[in-house]
Amino acid sequence: MFEHTIPVLMALYGVAGVVYFIRVLLGPTVLDSILAGDCVSLDVALIALLVAVYYENNLLAGGAFFLVLWAFVLDVFASKYLVKGEVGV
Amino acid sequence: MILSLIGVVLLIVGAVCDIFGAIGMHRFGNFYLRLHAATVGTVGGKFYPFIGAGLIALDRGLLSVAGVAFLSAFTLLITTSVGSHALAYAAERAGVVKIEHNELGGDWDD
Numbered sequence: 001m002f003e004h005t006i007p008v009l010m011a012l013y014g015v016a017g018v019v020y021f022i023r024v025l026l027g028p029t030v031l032d033s034i035l036a037g038d039c040v041s042l043d044v045a046l047i048a049l050l051v052a053v054y055y056e057n058n059l060l061a062g063g064a065f066f067l068v069l070w071a072f073v074l075d076v077f078a079s080k081y082l083v084k085g086e087v088g089v
Numbered sequence: 090m091i092l093s094l095i096g097v098v099l100l101i102v103g104a105v106c107d108i109f110g111a112i113g114m115h116r117f118g119n120f121y122l123r124l125h126a127a128t129v130g131t132v133g134g135k136f137y138p139f140i141g142a143g144l145i146a147l148d149r150g151l152l153s154v155a156g157v158a159f160l161s162a163f164t165l166l167i168t169t170s171v172g173s174h175a176l177a178y179a180a181e182r183a184g185v186v187k188i189e190h191n192e193l194g195g196d197w198d199d
Contacts, residue, residue: 002093002145009100012104012108015108016110016134020130022115029180031179031180031186036114039127043107043135046138046142049139049154049158050142053149058151058154061153061154071172072171072172075175075176076171076172078179079172080179083182
């Protein structure tokens with residue numbers, strides 16, 4: 001019944017991801033780019049999960065979980081190196 | 090059927106929150122305000138859609154996809170707050186973002 005709704009929602013999430021990606025490119029500081037990059041990776045994870053649901057295929061779902069973990073690891077390691085002063089702006 | 094309906098409603102609400110968060114990332118002029126917009130776009134725009142996608146997958150009999158979706162949502166709910174706090178701490182400690190007007194600094198120089 002919802003076969004036409006899921007592609008429209010995927011397109012909406014894709015548009016939001018593109019708007020986030022503009023902030024990745026424009027970010028005045030490296031933290032803005034990291035923050036927007038987190039949102040882009042989570043958008044890609046959600047779109048991959050929706051593709052897995054739409055095509056009823058299990059293979060893309062594992063990649064979505066690793067993208068969620070990637071966003072967290074990017075936050076924590078970038079913060080760690082910024083606090084230590086080993087990475088500039 | 091009812092699980093798919095709830096899932097689609099959660100996906101629509103999440104899409105609206107995600108687009109609001111994406112607009113806020115460009116409208117707000119400071120890193121800390123953009124952190125708030127990103128949190129709106131992450132918790133409202135990613136956590137609820139993960140739950141919704143899991144409900145749709147559960148209704149269609151895709152148990153592995155549903156399990157990954159619920160696990161991703163739970164992981165996201167925990168790690169988003171930790172990551173945001175770490176980024177704000179790093180921004181303040183490294184001096185990357187300057188605080189223009191500190192409301193908590195007192196009125197000694199007024």
